[in-house]
């Protein structure tokens with residue numbers, strides 16, 4: 001998924017003294033802590049975030065039949081699980097649930113006594129089902145709760161069209177269990193079929209086969225023939241309409257934003273073709289986008305065949321479409337080759353971030369890629385400054401922790417930087433050949449960091465004994481920080497911006513004398529993100545007068561500016577700030593603002609007012625992530 005994105009974090013002090021983009025200091029590796037011994041205690045491949053028992057009895061297919069009840073905010077029906085008994089001695093199937101009402105469990109038409117265990121705080125409640133005497137299917141009749149952590153129910157007022165309600169699910173990391181009883185682990189891959197029943201005027205879409213010409217009759221059938229991990233099962237229901245963008249690509253959205261979305265993302269087909277050329281065939285048939293209401297808590301979610309996308313990147317100038325490249329890239333890294341546990345998330349996100357940069361370079365050219373890479377690097381630097389040592393490790397120890405609480409740029413940008421270093425050492429052609437083979441070799445499998453390393457050692461490191469060594473690779477993966485000498489992205493386009501900012505800060509020019517006519521959105525973000533922490537009221541007025549930043553229509557530029565406004569108590573921007581917080585639920589756009597506001601009593605009052613007004617429309621994950629700032 002794309003939780004993070006470039007350019008939103010005010011970076012560390014190294015950049016504030018006006019140094020240009022090409023002399024950002026490398027981050028030194030911090031001393032190795034007890035991580036190595038900790039790592040040894042981890043049972044590699046064990047999923048600490050599921051209570052299910054796939055090693056004994058593994059679910060292989062799910063048949064769903066669910067009715068969506070908007071009045072009661074409940075989905076009800078059944079999930080029939082087909083299983084494979086791996087261990088002849090196994091006596092029960094255990095699946096994960098959270099806040100589900102289990103009405104009955106049957107097999108071969110007969111009721112089975114089941115045991116719903118006590119709920120764990122963040123893992124939910126294990127559902128234990130004795131294996132039936134014959135057959136390999138059990139049917140669970142159940143209903144979700146209105147508070148299901150993986151489902152957001154929106155009233156008509158919270159949608160773009162204001163006429164119909166909307167529902168979407170978000171299963172990653174461990175929320176599928178809140179709307180389907182299943183083995184909620186990325187190492188359990190299932191195929192699925194579903195029948196979704198909705199009010200007649202609405203359309204349901206899923207991470208499965210979607211027929212753009214389906215009859216709108218309130219009963220929709222889906223089939224996902226490729227085995228996918230549970231976190232990729234996804235459903236959207238709303239006043240959705242379809243517009244084709246290319247032969248294999250199209251967009252689903254509410255009518256009022258359909259044309260704008262299709263225009264913004266019209267390069268999706270070119271991205272798909274470019275990615276296939278680099279990394280081998282797209283294995284999922286169609287690639288469509290579902291544009292969600294602004295409360296979607298993430299940038300995007302790579303649900304197979306149908307990425308879920310925040311509308312906050314519809315900027316009118318394609319400036320934020322690297323998000324689409326990211327979600328598309330997951331079709332290879334993440335959906336085709338999947339992390340086996342959440343400790344291995346970097347295999348999904350690091351590879352995908354590396355691929356994203358390559359796709360952007362291929363479709364939009366080197367200049368744009370370089371600008372985005374520098375912003376990504378700065379964001380990583382900020383995380384390395386702020387995170388504890390153990391949270392800077394790619395193969396992170398998440399035992400006893402909710403994966404939602406540990407999201408950072410580390411798996412994304414540090415993972416990508418590691419692969420960039422490998423590319424620089426062995427050459428781009430060799431890197432591409434390796435990646436193509438890797439996706440082919442592990443297709444439709446879920447693998448651990450250790451499995452990746454064994455493969456990498458045999459198929460890459462062994463071929464380049466003079467260029468790669470396992471000590472350094474292990475340092476990248478098992479130690480905090482970024483190794484000395486790591487590649488550092490640079491962009492000449494940012495030198496101009498550094499000069500302009502310096503001249504303005506030194507008082508040599510007024511803001512309206514800066515020649516910004518040809519600046520890209522990324523140059524603007526770089527300009528704002530690297531401002532000193534403190535600016536005078538006069539300076540803020542000067543910037544706002546010259547560039548109308550408070551009214552910026554670009555959500556990322558607005559974010560960067562509002563963060564500066566909060567830090568410097570620039571009150572003319574506060575009505576926009578309130579509006580921004582109330583209308584956008586994408587966590588990475590609102591969280592830094594709430595965090596900055598929470599530092600003063602007056603700021604907290606502003607935050608609380610916005611939060612109280614916005615809360616009903618926020619996703620449960622956004623509420624959870626920000627509640628602490630307003631209490």
Ligand SMILES: [Zn+2]
Pocket residue numbers: 001002003326330348349352
């Ligand atoms: Zn991602």
